[in-house]
Amino acid sequence: MTAAVSTTALTKRYKQRLAVDAVDIELPVGVVSGFVGPNGAGKTTTIQLLLGLCRPTSGTAQVLGRPISDPASYLGRVGALIEAPSFYPSLSGRRNLEVLTRLGRIDSRRIPEVLELVELSDRANDFVRAYSLGMKQRLGVAAALLPNPELCILDEPTNGLDPAGIREMRSVIRGLADRGITVFVSSHLLAEIEAICDHLVMIDSGRIVFQGGVDKLIGAQQSEIVATPEHPADAPALAALCIAAGRPASVTGDDVRVQAPQDWAAELNRQAMAGGITLRGLAVVRASLEEAYFAITEGPQEPA
Amino acid sequence: MLGAFSSEWIKLRRRAMLLWGLGGGLFFAVLATVFTIERATKTFTFPERGHGIRVTFAVLEQPDGLVHGVVDVSTLIGIVALCLFAGAFATEYSQGTMRNLLVREPRRVKLLCGKFLALAVFIGVAVILEIVISSAVALALAPGRGITTSAWTSSTGLRDLGDATLHVYLASVGYGLLGAALGVLLRSPGVAIGTAVAYVLPGEAIIVAAIWSNGDHWLPGRLLSALSQGGTSDVSYSHALVTLLVYAVVISVGILALFRRRDA
Numbered sequence: 252m253t254a255a256v257s258t259t260a261l262t263k264r265y266k267q268r269l270a271v272d273a274v275d276i277e278l279p280v281g282v283v284s285g286f287v288g289p290n291g292a293g294k295t296t297t298i299q300l301l302l303g304l305c306r307p308t309s310g311t312a313q314v315l316g317r318p319i320s321d322p323a324s325y326l327g328r329v330g331a332l333i334e335a336p337s338f339y340p341s342l343s344g345r346r347n348l349e350v351l352t353r354l355g356r357i358d359s360r361r362i363p364e365v366l367e368l369v370e371l372s373d374r375a376n377d378f379v380r381a382y383s384l385g386m387k388q389r390l391g392v393a394a395a396l397l398p399n400p401e402l403c404i405l406d407e408p409t410n411g412l413d414p415a416g417i418r419e420m421r422s423v424i425r426g427l428a429d430r431g432i433t434v435f436v437s438s439h440l441l442a443e444i445e446a447i448c449d450h451l452v453m454i455d456s457g458r459i460v461f462q463g464g465v466d467k468l469i470g471a472q473q474s475e476i477v478a479t480p481e482h483p484a485d486a487p488a489l490a491a492l493c494i495a496a497g498r499p500a501s502v503t504g505d506d507v508r509v510q511a512p513q514d515w516a517a518e519l520n521r522q523a524m525a526g527g528i529t530l531r532g533l534a535v536v537r538a539s540l541e542e543a544y545f546a547i548t549e550g551p552q553e554p555a
Numbered sequence: 556m557l558g559a560f561s562s563e564w565i566k567l568r569r570r571a572m573l574l575w576g577l578g579g580g581l582f583f584a585v586l587a588t589v590f591t592i593e594r595a596t597k598t599f600t601f602p603e604r605g606h607g608i609r610v611t612f613a614v615l616e617q618p619d620g621l622v623h624g625v626v627d628v629s630t631l632i633g634i635v636a637l638c639l640f641a642g643a644f645a646t647e648y649s650q651g652t653m654r655n656l657l658v659r660e661p662r663r664v665k666l667l668c669g670k671f672l673a674l675a676v677f678i679g680v681a682v683i684l685e686i687v688i689s690s691a692v693a694l695a696l697a698p699g700r701g702i703t704t705s706a707w708t709s710s711t712g713l714r715d716l717g718d719a720t721l722h723v724y725l726a727s728v729g730y731g732l733l734g735a736a737l738g739v740l741l742r743s744p745g746v747a748i749g750t751a752v753a754y755v756l757p758g759e760a761i762i763v764a765a766i767w768s769n770g771d772h773w774l775p776g777r778l779l780s781a782l783s784q785g786g787t788s789d790v791s792y793s794h795a796l797v798t799l800l801v802y803a804v805v806i807s808v809g810i811l812a813l814f815r816r817r818d819a
Contacts (some may be wrong), residue, residue, distance in 0.1 A: 304657055353558055
């Protein structure tokens with residue numbers, strides 16, 4: 252098996268609305284893959300298709316080497332948290348998990364293990380209606396981990412979590428990857444995705460606009476070099492030197508911001524010296540995932 | 556299917572389920588038994604304006620007199636079952652737990668059947684409790700009013716008790732199937748229960764009174780009512796049973812097909 256998830260021209264149409272449009276996805280095994288896109292882009296529908304919760308209008312897909320037309324053949328090896336975590340409010344967290352272990356014929360000894368993993372052991376016997384959103388989110392992750400999955404699909408697992416909760420969730424997800432579990436996690440928090448994911452799938456208006464390594468995406472973006480002349484009066488002259496060398500540049504305060512690959516920083520230093528300008532600062536600003544994301548989604552779209 | 560059955564039992568043991576599922580039917584059964592015995596008269600009297608017909612001692616002293624009150628309110632017991640089933644299915648959609656269930660048990664027919672079976676067993680326990688407790692109440696109250704109870708504990712009386720239990724149970728499962736179908740179809744507990752109760756109680760009565768006088772023989776609610784009483788003077792038990800079985804097969808096949816194909 253080369254891909255944990257593989258889709259070919261996967262399409263889902265709801266009446267007039269095309270929610271997922273001929274999507275081709277390949278998720279490598281054993282890595283954390285991020286799934287990003289604006290609200291309504293088709294993330295949750297794609298996840299529902301992979302979990303057999305809805306039927307594709309056309310196209311095919313395989314999860315853990317099995318076709319999505321036969322979800323019973325692979326869902327026993329898949330854990331999932333879908334959208335907002337949903338539980339029976341008048342049952343305790345532990346009882347809610349028991350509903351799922353009995354249904355999926357999962358060893359009930361997994362319950363304390365997963366509760367411990369998401370740090371809910373102390374509140375396991377409380378009614379879920381008394382849980383905060385963050386606790387419900389963690390219980391949702393615990394439910395996803397019950398079958399000791401090979402593939403874990405998490406739809407917005409950090410929704411409703413405070414900064415400490417987000418950090419804990421990041422640690423839980425990295426822990427899953429360390430245990431060899433393939434994780435497919437959707438989120439609108441791009442900084443979180445950048446922090447935890449090795450691989451990325453970007454979707455916009457139902458179409459995949461990028462998939463590949465996070466480094467590949469960010470590396471493809473033009474980095475920025477920020478040069479600070481010793482004398483602020485030299486900034487316009489320095490910017491002119493860069494523009495003459497074919498690099499777009501602008502003056503911002505005392506700094507000159509130059510759109511150029513990071514290895515051009517040495518050339519910039521030479522040019523400044525040759526022009527009689529001494530630099531007191533020179534820094535390369537790497538593009539963030541957020542910048543790369545907006546560059547792709549707001550710029551002209553190309554097929555992945 | 557065993558997994559779905561077993562997991563459903565965790566939900567059925569919730570306090571609210573025990574209160575409404577078991578307590579609701581029990582309340583009607585005991586209340587009807589108390590009223591039937593306390594209001595019974597030695598000889599037949601025409602009812603006063605605004606009061607129902609009072610059963611006579613002679614009727615209550617028959618072998619089937621023990622469960623007279625329960626059978627009288629079997630439609631209400633059935634409505635409790637209908638609400639329980641409709642709520643159990645529709646709530647899975649409205650609170651979003653159906654998706655969790657389908658991820659752990661993607662074989663949808665097994666999930667639906669296991670869940671239905673668990674509810675059917677729960678209703679069976681409820682009906683048995685209702686019959687046992689209301690019988691105990693009847694046996695305790697009757698001597699005080701001078702009603703002879705020897706026929707109730709005769710072999711014929713015990714057979715009638717068993718028959719009544721079976722009839723009320725079968726009718727309750729029938730009401731439950733109707734509720735389950737509407738729960739899956741409408742996916743909202745309030746809408747499903749409201750629609751079902753409105754149809755079964757005033758709906759069918761209006762149809763029979765205003766549109767279709769022969770509706771007693773074919774409308775499901777009317778047939779369930781006849782079934783729970785072991786047949787009536789208008790509708791025989793066998794006709795009610797066979798017709799309802801046909802309805803049950805048609806409804807089950809339709810709902811299973813819908814549940815299998817519909818996006819969750």
